[in-house]
Amino acid sequence: MLTPSSDEFVFPSRGELSTGVAPMIGGGHMGDLVRETDWSPTPLGDYNSWPASLRTALSLVLNAKGIASLYWGEQQWLLYNDAYGLALGDRHPLAFGRPMPEVLTDIGPVLGPQVAEVLRTGKGFAIENLSMIMNRHGQDEETVWTYSFSPIQGESGGFAGVLLLATEMTQQVLADRERDKAEVARVQAVSQLKELNARLEAEVTRRTEDRNRLWLLSSDIMIRCTFEGLITAVNPAWTDLLGWQADELIGQTIFELIHPDDLEHTLKAVSLSATGHAYARFDNRYRHKDGSYRWISWSTQPDDQQINAVGRDFTAEHDAAQALAKAEEALRQSQKLEAIGQLTGGVAHDFNNLLTVIKSSAELLKKPDLSNERRSRYISAISDTVERAANVTGQLLAFARRQALKPEVFFACGSVRSWAGMIGTLVGPQIEIALDLPEQSNFIRADPNQFDTALVNMALNARDAMHGQGRLTLRVYAAEQLPAVRTHPAIAGDYVAVSISDTGCGIPPENLEQIFEPFYTTKGVGKGTGLGLSQVFGFAKQSGGEIVVTSTIGQGSTFTLYLPRVVQPAETPTALDAVAPINGHGTGVLVVEDNIDVGTFTVQSLSDLGYVPFLAHNAQEALAELAKDALRFDIVFSDVVMPGMSGIELRQEIQRLYSDLPVVLATGYSHALAQNGASGLELVHKPYSVEQLSSVLQQVLRATRQGT
The missing domain is CATH 3.30.565.10 (Histidine kinase-like ATPase, C-terminal domain)
Known part of the structure; x- marks a missing residue:
């Protein structure tokens, strides 16, 4: 067995390697690498000095079809074939010919002890689907391997190396794992679906039982009918509330029981329900078996085939509300009468006082041989009292917002x-x-x-x-x-x-x-x-x-x-201030007044002041006189409130036909003026004196002439 030197060894680069490997080394890229490498500077020594067992084992590795490698000596020098190089990723080829624990730092702690044990005991073994974390492409990733270790005997009789034959199972194992997860998820989903269906069935059963109990026990009437109104089912409350038995109603239409006055809006509600709308509420009257009618408040909910509805009897509440409304209306009328009575009493009191002064003064004026001083005093009393009466009516109109x-x-x-x-x-x-x-x-x-x-x-x-x-x-x-x-x-x-x-x-x-x-x-x-x-x-x-x-x-x-x-305004007399009578000098005035007494008195008063007045009793007569000869009139004096065409409408027509003819209006009260105001109108408020009327007529005439 080779024993490398203890001195530090640096594996030669490709440029430093030279050829000289025996032809027995197998083919492939790794065979070329072995052949091109000068091993003499390495601890393995010159190839020609390698023991036969090493060369034979390396030849087996290089010519193996699958992943194979050789761990040689106690330092576990790593020699491998092309397939093993591919499995190493970017650590190939630098790992070739180096101690495995040094170059495979990620899996070395697992493989190193296993290789050492085989070298020591000479017993090989196999492992299936071993998961290891490898750094192959710059990042750690899980890999799964099935491999076997076989001892290689050296020349001296001991064991010099270990042969590794491996199959990478990573893709298959990961695929199996994903399949298993999917199967577990499927089983869980099926289980959950079964559980959900069971709960749903239980809930449907419970709700069906509740609905049936509600159907039987409810004091509100319930009904199912087609979208055409044909009754298909009713609950027992119909008998208690309306006297009808179920068999008397099923097969009839709801419209046979509804009050005729309520048919139109009931048909509208049924039509809406037929289009899928839940008509939240509508009220109508249903006929009792005894011929009377009960007020029912309905809530409807349609489904695909029919209308489901619940009705609550609110006849008592409706009758009470009607009675309350009548009582409130009677109370309002009573309050109005009370208010009118209070106001009328106060006004009557004031006006009776004023009329007392006027009546007394008028009767005293009838006495013969009155001195001028007393006659003047009575006349002044009448005039002053009329002014006070006018103030009272003005205040009343202001109070009622009618001015x-x-x-x-x-x-x-x-x-x-x-x-x-x-x-x-x-x-x-x-x-x-x-x-x-x-x-x-x-x-x-x-x-x-x-x-x-x-x-x-x-x-x-x-x-x-x-x-x-x-x-x-x-x-x-x-x-x-x-x-x-x-x-x-x-x-x-x-x-x-x-x-x-x-x-x-x-x-x-x-x-x-x-x-x-x-x-x-x-x-x-x-x-x-x-x-x-x-x-x-x-x-x-x-x-x-x-x-x-x-x-x-x-x-x-x-x-x-x-x-x-x-700022305090300048003291200037208004158009209605009392001034000395102004002579009319033959001014033509068309007087329009429907009250005969007022019209006659106005015409006589204007004649006394030198005017030439003509009396028309309504707007139509006035327009007819103007059509005859409008040039004989310098000004029109008309009441506002008259039957037919009002004074305001007459003024508008005169402005359209005779734009240069001025119009002065007289009013005691006018709803139109109260609503729209009097802006742009020349007004004389009743009661007026002939002096006030003459003053206003002259002011309007002067303004008209200056404008022209």
């Missing part, structure tokens, strides 16, 4: 003072009214009617909070900012604050943020609609202001309306 609404600049204190009397009537005699109104001018620009309505709404809210008894304080003052409230911080500016304070029950803190929401009310049924304070809120916001409330439980609340302050 043409226009923003104007007005004195806040004056408006509050003028409303104090009306508020006193509304809140009742047991509530004391206190005013805190400064002398300095606090002018605001807003719609005066909405402003007055806001005052009334706040006052009525305070009245209810005091239960009709307490103290109500109205205050006006200048403010330099809007206080921080709700979602905005304090805002600096010039504002007028109008506050109403009561001594009522107060508002809980949790309700303060909700009291301005539409329809929100903490009052009992019939005590309020929840719209009053929302009107105040909207008016404040639209006017560029704010509404703020502070309240203490048991002590009262203060509502403060903030509106932008404006």
